[in-house]
Every structure is written in C-alpha cells, then in structure tokens.
Amino acid sequence: MGDMANDLLTEIRAFLNRSGMGRSYFGKASCGNSELVDRLESGGTVTLVTAEKIRAFIAERTAAQTSGAAA
Numbered sequence: 001m002g003d004m005a006n007d008l009l010t011e012i013r014a015f016l017n018r019s020g021m022g023r024s025y026f027g028k029a030s031c032g033n034s035e036l037v038d039r040l041e042s043g044g045t046v047t048l049v050t051a052e053k054i055r056a057f058i059a060e061r062t063a064a065q066t067s068g069a070a071a
Contacts, residue, residue, distance in 0.1 A: 002045060004045070004048075004051065005040055005044070005045045005046065008040065008046065008051055008054065008055075009037075009040045009041065011054075011055065011058060012026065012036075012037060012040070012054065012058070015058045015061070015062070016037075018062075018065075019061060019065065021061075023036075023037040023038070024037075029057065030053060030054045030057035030058070031046075031050050031053050031054055031057075036054075
C-alpha cells in the first residue's frame with residue numbers, strides 16, 4: 001500500500017473512532033463502496049478523485065458534528 005493509501009486509511013480510522021460510524025456504512029456513504037475500508041486494509045488503493053470524495057465526506061461530517069456539539 002502506498003503512502004497516500006496509508007494516510008487515507010489513518011484518516012478514515014480516526015474519523016470512524018470519533019464518529020462511531022460503521023466501516024461498511026462509511027464506505028457506501030463516502031464513495032459508494034461498502035468494501036472500501038476492507039480493501040484499503042488489504043493493500044488496495046483508490047484514485048485521487050475517490051480520495052478527494054472521501055476526505056470531503058469526512059470534512060463535511062466533522063463540521064456537522066462540531067457545529068451540532070456547539071449548539
């Protein structure tokens with residue numbers, strides 16, 4: 001697995017720990033692939049476009065959780 005995939009997997013795991021979201025749900029909701037986390041853990045990679053979608057999903061959910069907690 002390349003550095004980009006490792007970095008992305010680290011970000012995903014941190015998000016899942018913070019949010020409590022399930023792995024399969026995360027993959028389906030973020031990029032339409034319920035096997036995403038398993039595939040990355042098995043050494044798979046994603047395209048840059050997919051990585052951007054995943055990071056945007058994490059950022060949107062994190063912002064929503066942060067603003068919800070502040071209310």
